[in-house]
Each structure stands twice: as C-alpha cells, then as structure tokens.
Amino acid sequence: MSAETDDRYETRKAKAMAMGGxxxxxxxxxxxxxxxxxxxxxxxxxxxxxxxGLFGTSGSRPEDHDRSPTDGKVAGFGKIDGRECAVVANxxxxxxxxxxxxxGRKIGHMKRVATSRGLPMVFLGESSGxxxxxxxxxxxxxxxxxxxxxxxxxxxxxxxxxATLGLSYGSSSWYAVLSDFCVLRKGAVLAVSSAQLASLxxxxxxxxxVMGGWQVHAEVTGFADHVAETDEEALAAIARFLSYxxxxxNEAPPVHPVPADSGSxxxxxxxxxxxRRTQVYDVRTIVRAIVDTGSFFELKPRFAKVAVTGLAxxxxxxxxxxxxxxxxxxxxxxxxxxxKITSFLVLCDxxxxxxxxxxxxxxFSIGVExxxxxxxxxxxxxxxxxxxxxxxxxxxxxxKSYGQAYLNMGGGRNxxxxxxxxxxxxxxxxxxxxxxxxxxxxxxxxxxxEAFAQMNKDSEAWGIAAIYAVQSVxxxxxxxxxxxxxxxxxxxxxxxxxxxxxxxxxxxxF
Numbered sequence: 001m002s003a004e005t006d007d008r009y010e011t012r013k014a015k016a017m018a019m020g021g022x023x024x025x026x027x028x029x030x031x032x033x034x035x036x037x038x039x040x041x042x043x044x045x046x047x048x049x050x051x052x053g054l055f056g057t058s059g060s061r062p063e064d065h066d067r068s069p070t071d072g073k074v075a076g077f078g079k080i081d082g083r084e085c086a087v088v089a090n091x092x093x094x095x096x097x098x099x100x101x102x103x104g105r106k107i108g109h110m111k112r113v114a115t116s117r118g119l120p121m122v123f124l125g126e127s128s129g130x131x132x133x134x135x136x137x138x139x140x141x142x143x144x145x146x147x148x149x150x151x152x153x154x155x156x157x158x159x160x161x162x163a164t165l166g167l168s169y170g171s172s173s174w175y176a177v178l179s180d181f182c183v184l185r186k187g188a189v190l191a192v193s194s195a196q197l198a199s200l201x202x203x204x205x206x207x208x209x210v211m212g213g214w215q216v217h218a219e220v221t222g223f224a225d226h227v228a229e230t231d232e233e234a235l236a237a238i239a240r241f242l243s244y245x246x247x248x249x250n251e252a253p254p255v256h257p258v259p260a261d262s263g264s265x266x267x268x269x270x271x272x273x274x275x276r277r278t279q280v281y282d283v284r285t286i287v288r289a290i291v292d293t294g295s296f297f298e299l300k301p302r303f304a305k306v307a308v309t310g311l312a313x314x315x316x317x318x319x320x321x322x323x324x325x326x327x328x329x330x331x332x333x334x335x336x337x338x339x340k341i342t343s344f345l346v347l348c349d350x351x352x353x354x355x356x357x358x359x360x361x362x363x364f365s366i367g368v369e370x371x372x373x374x375x376x377x378x379x380x381x382x383x384x385x386x387x388x389x390x391x392x393x394x395x396x397x398x399x400k401s402y403g404q405a406y407l408n409m410g411g412g413r414n415x416x417x418x419x420x421x422x423x424x425x426x427x428x429x430x431x432x433x434x435x436x437x438x439x440x441x442x443x444x445x446x447x448x449x450e451a452f453a454q455m456n457k458d459s460e461a462w463g464i465a466a467i468y469a470v471q472s473v474x475x476x477x478x479x480x481x482x483x484x485x486x487x488x489x490x491x492x493x494x495x496x497x498x499x500x501x502x503x504x505x506x507x508x509x510f
Contacts (some may be wrong), residue, residue, distance in 0.1 A: 002414050057069065075103075121158055183228055262293045306332060352492075357485055359399075
C-alpha cells in the first residue's frame, strides 16, 4: 500500500473519529454528558469494540457528505462482561443523530447479525428524529422510510436493551419502547417528536420534561424500567440487566456464583410479616431475604407500585419475581399493575426465566375508573399471558389471596406448584366486604363479629391444603430452600432449559 493511500485512510479515519468537531464535544464535556464513543467505551469491555460503518456518511445529499461522519450513528460489536453484543450509539454531535438512509442501513445490519448470530442488542438513544429536508416530499418518503418491512418487528430472538440519554425523538424513541429493558437518564426526553413541533401542533407551549421526561415514563407510562442519574449509571444498568439474560432465546440464562451469605435472613423472615392481617408492609424486604444476596434488580419500581416485578437469582440461577405489595393501596391490583405484570411475564417466558410469584392480594381494584380503564380486558390479558407461559411457575401464598386475583397470581393450577405459608387466607372476597354485601353490616355493628366469623370460616391454608389445591404448606423460613428445590424439580431438562416462546410476538409496550 502506498504512503499516499495510507495517508488518505488515516485522514478519513481521523475525520470520522472526530464526530461533530471539538467545539460540540467540549460543550458536552462541560455539561457532564458523555459523547457516543465514550458511551460505547464505557459499556463494552476494553479493546473488544469493532466498528461497522466507520466511513459511512449521509447518502442523500452530496453537500452533507463532509459534515456527516458515520452518518451520526456509531455501530459495531463489542463484549459486555465477556459476551458478544451488537451496539448502536446515536452521535448527537453529527446532525442531531437524525435518521438517514446510511445510518438506517447500519441499524438494519446490526439487527440482522444480532438475530442470526444470537447476540443481545443495545441501543444508546439520543436523536432529533427524521433528517430534514431528506425526508420531505414523496421522493424523500419513498426513498428513506418503509423500505425495511422488519424495521420495527420484534420476535424476541435476542434481548434488546436501550438507554435514553438525551433528547430522543422518532426512531430513537421507537427502539427504546421496543426494547426489553429501557433506562432513562434524568434530564433526557423520550417522545414522538420535539416539544417545538408539539407546540406548533397543539398551539400551546409544551415543556419537554412534562411531555416525555423521566418522571412521565417512570410513573405514568411505565416505559422506563429504570431511572439513572448519569450516563455511567445508565450504562451500568444495561450491563446488569443483560447479566440475567441468555444471549438468545434458544439457551438458558447464565448461572452465577452464589454469595456466601445468601439465605442468612431466612431465620427471621416471619417477623417481616405484620401480625395483623390489615397491616401493611413492603414485600421487597421479603423478596430480598429470599433471593441470593444483592441479586434483586427491580424493574419499573415507580410504576404501578401495588405490584413488584424484577429479576433475581436463586442458587445462582435467574428467576423472575412477581409480588403483590401491600405497602401501596393494600396491594389491590389496578390496570397499570396488570400491564406491568403481563409485560414482565412475556419477558420471562421469551428468555427462559422461571417465575416466582409471592402472593398477598385483596383482589383487583374495582369501580367506575377501573371499568373505564378497561379492567376486564387487562385482567384477561394478564391471565392469558400467565397461562401461555411455558417456563416453570411457582406461587407462594404469603397472606391474602381473594377472588379472580387468586387465579391471576398462580392459584387454581395456574402455577406448576403452589405453596402457602400458615398465615395464608384464601377466599372469594375479603370477609369484611362479604358481611357487608350479604348482611348489610359494618365493623362495630351488632352481629358483625358473628357474621365475620362465618364468612372467614375455612379460609386458612389448611382448608385449601386438605383438598390438594395447594401442594405444600411451608414455614416462612423454609421458603428459599423450597423454591430452590422446586425449581430444580421443574427445570426443563428435555429442552435444555428452553421454553416454547408462545408469546414471542407479544408487543413490548401496550
């Protein structure tokens, strides 16, 4: 190779690596925000990133070639904790990381390789949306949009994880909500389009944070599985999420070493449950006592707080935790909780993760608002997802389990095994409500106590165990050992730990 050829190569490489130029990069450093290449370097193991499309530029307008290094998206392959992954990082310093023909091809290639070779896929989102004026007019639309019929198709062959790390509009938002795990950095915005465009459309001022900030997606929409203070924290969350997941849907999740003190809190776990049936408590304290030390990774903690969902490990193996949380409205499940749990069940079943359900539920929230929010449909979506799961499911009834929620939380053979603590009570509805419905009596009124005793008769664990509707009654301190042993019994040996994935096309956001 001639010296001239070598010089041309190095010149072009330096231009591509310079991204949007020193001034834009300096402004990001001053704001404490990483650039696209720094984000990739923080995410993947040192020395493992091999870039794809380094010399790509805008393919639509010749005048943009010199100002569009990598066409605004850094793409390639790198190892995260030793495991190969495909990564796309939006470079906002180049034309706002806007979507164009070349970078669309790069994303398509990353997705095809990830799917065909069994690699997790990571999107680091920050984008101004569609590139203007490239997309304007019939020719622009026909040339740039809709030419890949699988662009937004998810069949969950491999796990997808995304981080929204700045202003994120258009396709950057699409890939975030299509992902199995979505983390938002505080200060970032995830929305269909910019606040400026929204203001023009609705003819009033729009605050970007109010429209699509982290609080909206953590507490209202549920799109955010995790919220991070910094870029670094967001990238660490992606790595942690992937540590629970298999590389692809045809293998079991990885097995990790068990911390030495795991299970040490089991001796006192019964004390975490209040003595009175009406007292509230945080079920997460019970979850953390049962699972391997430090392994509980809660998803969507600020959304639908009546339900707790998260990944954890038992004896080093990944499990999905679904638990009712009486700390929030007594644990009565609403439509948001149904959506949260349904989405989580689909995730677990798609990637061969056994499910553990911890039950303390007074039933579903009812009333006018519940019906207007389509409660019957959401409850049945939840029920259908549970019944379509082909991974092992184990339920433990800790305290209350009433009505239809008894079935949705694994009762009635909707789990492979159902166990109950001696504190469990199972019935059609709360006996206090039953007395009011049948006898018209409220607590404190004459005859209430006698009617309550009648309605509460045979609600204890022994009654349901006597007819083998639960397979075991266990002491609280036995729960961890019971779950580990039963998950061993129900391990899917004939398929090497792989389920049937009946819900692989179920939407990631609904």
